[in-house]
Amino acid sequence: MIAAENTRREESAKMHDFAHDPEAERWNYRPEAPVALNPLFHWPPRPMAVLRWYRGAWLTLGSLSLCFAMAVAVYLWVMPPLSEMREFAPGWMITVWLMNVVPQCLVAGSLHWWLYIRRGQGMRKKFDKRDLTRKNGSFTFRNQVLDNIWWTLGSAMSVATLYQWGIFWAMANGYAPGISFDSAPIWFVLWMLLIPMWSSLHFYWVHRLEHHPRLYRHVHAVHHRNVNVGPWSGISNHWYENLFYFTTYFIHLVVASHPLHLLYHVYFQQLSPVLSHSGFEKLIARDREAMRAGDFFHQLHHRYFECNYGTSEIPFDRWFGTFHDGSAEATARTRAHKTQMYTR
Ligand SMILES: [Zn+2]
Ligand SMILES: [Zn+2]
Numbered sequence: 001m002i003a004a005e006n007t008r009r010e011e012s013a014k015m016h017d018f019a020h021d022p023e024a025e026r027w028n029y030r031p032e033a034p035v036a037l038n039p040l041f042h043w044p045p046r047p048m049a050v051l052r053w054y055r056g057a058w059l060t061l062g063s064l065s066l067c068f069a070m071a072v073a074v075y076l077w078v079m080p081p082l083s084e085m086r087e088f089a090p091g092w093m094i095t096v097w098l099m100n101v102v103p104q105c106l107v108a109g110s111l112h113w114w115l116y117i118r119r120g121q122g123m124r125k126k127f128d129k130r131d132l133t134r135k136n137g138s139f140t141f142r143n144q145v146l147d148n149i150w151w152t153l154g155s156a157m158s159v160a161t162l163y164q165w166g167i168f169w170a171m172a173n174g175y176a177p178g179i180s181f182d183s184a185p186i187w188f189v190l191w192m193l194l195i196p197m198w199s200s201l202h203f204y205w206v207h208r209l210e211h212h213p214r215l216y217r218h219v220h221a222v223h224h225r226n227v228n229v230g231p232w233s234g235i236s237n238h239w240y241e242n243l244f245y246f247t248t249y250f251i252h253l254v255v256a257s258h259p260l261h262l263l264y265h266v267y268f269q270q271l272s273p274v275l276s277h278s279g280f281e282k283l284i285a286r287d288r289e290a291m292r293a294g295d296f297f298h299q300l301h302h303r304y305f306e307c308n309y310g311t312s313e314i315p316f317d318r319w320f321g322t323f324h325d326g327s328a329e330a331t332a333r334t335r336a337h338k339t340q341m342y343t344r
Contacts, residue, residue: 021328026303028129031281034325035297035308037315057196062292063272064196066107070271071263074099082259085172088165096168097161101153103267108152108274111231111293112145114283121284127299128228128279138225148232151222156235159242160270163249167262170253177256188258195265196313202248204310210241211309213342226277229302234273245269277302300324304331306338 015032018024039049057064078099080092114120116132132144139147170176181188210220222238237245248269252262276295283291301308307324310316317323322337324330 016327021331023328023331026129028123028126029281030127030326031296034327035300035312035323037312037318037323041315058193060292061290063275064268066275067267067271068192068264070103070267071260074103074267075260075263079259079263082168082172085168088169092168093165096164097157099263100157100161100164100266100270104152104157104270104274107271108231108234111274111278111283115278115280116145116230121280124284125281125294126279127281127294127296130228132228132230144226145230145232147225148230148236151236151238152232152234155239156237156242156246156270159239160246160249160266163246164262164266167249167252168259171257171259171262176253179256179258181258184256187256188261191255191257191261192264195261196268198251199248199265199268200311200313202251203245204314204316206244206247207309210244211306224302224305227302229277229279229299231274231278234275234277235270296326297324300326304334304338306341307334 014034016034018032039046039053042049056062058068059065078095080095084092115126133139134143136142136144140150141147167176171178179188207220210216216224219238219240223233223236223241226233226236235242235245246269249262249265251257252265275293276298278293279299281292281294281296282289283293295312297308297312301324304324307322307330308317309322315323322334324334
């Protein structure tokens with residue numbers, strides 16, 4: 001236990017040597033400590049660190065708590081009852097589409113407004129030095145924000161809605177295994193807690209596949225136009241990428257779920273990338289840190305491409321040697337890996 005605590009102290013005390021990092025000039029702000037990974041997979045076990053990690057994730061204002069609150073609110077006040085979904089009909093199907101589009105516009109729109117139009121916190125906690133791109137032919141409509149809005153609302157929302165129509169219909173007709181809180185309270189809570197982990201596992205493998213040089217060039221490059229990301233970049237993906245990315249929802253066709261599980265999964269999959277791609281580590285209001293936002297782990301993926309394919313939730317990247325912790329050595333290793341990938 002004492003040894004574990006010491007390891008933790010040693011790790012958190014480890015700071016990057018930015019003075020000798022040739023990349024230092026490219027960042028406006030970056031965390032000084034190495035990027036943290038979920039301590040659940042650390043050996044020897046560090047129970048207190050695990051507790052802190054999950055307490056921070058669920059009980060403070062961040063993407064998990066925001067997405068869960070959104071799921072509960074939509075379930076209580078907006079979602080049509082399953083009994084209405086037994087047959088495909090325009091009424092409930094349009095409502096489901098709105099359940100996707102309206103929260104997306106609210107969260108991405110308000111974050112974009114606060115950070116990039118009102119510039120409410122200036123450059124504080126902003127990773128990249130640059131502003132979002134305009135008049136650049138690599139983006140649809142020659143404008144990064146319009147490009148991202150199109151791929152999000154046009155492509156991502158359509159595919160996500162299509163899959164949800166199918167799953168809700170299957171749930172309503174008993175083709176998908178269902179549960180209620182009363183019938184299985186422990187599984188109900190446990191499955192809710194496991195959804196981010198399932199999402200992370202699925203994301204790693206789909207994302208890894210998309211970085212195959214051929215698939216990357218034709219499909220995933222749409223998302224990677226955004227080296228300097230903003231809130232609308234979160235799920236700004238090519239049609240084919242969305243067809244893969246949202247298959248994560250199909251787990252509810254085999255694992256016993258309640259509609260609230262699907263809704264939480266939906267918002268976690270669609271809204272948390274808005275925060276993680278916001279480009280700012282924290283949201284600041286009235287000179288106080290109001291909420292965690294950007295994810296430096298994924299910001300590094302957008303800058304150096306061939307690293308951090310997963311998330312910090314399951315450390316696949318550490319296991320498979322593609323983890324970038326923000327250090328100069330990791331940048332050099334990533335560049336070597338990229339060269340090797342594209343010269344084979
Ligand atoms: Zn990628
Ligand atoms: Zn991304």
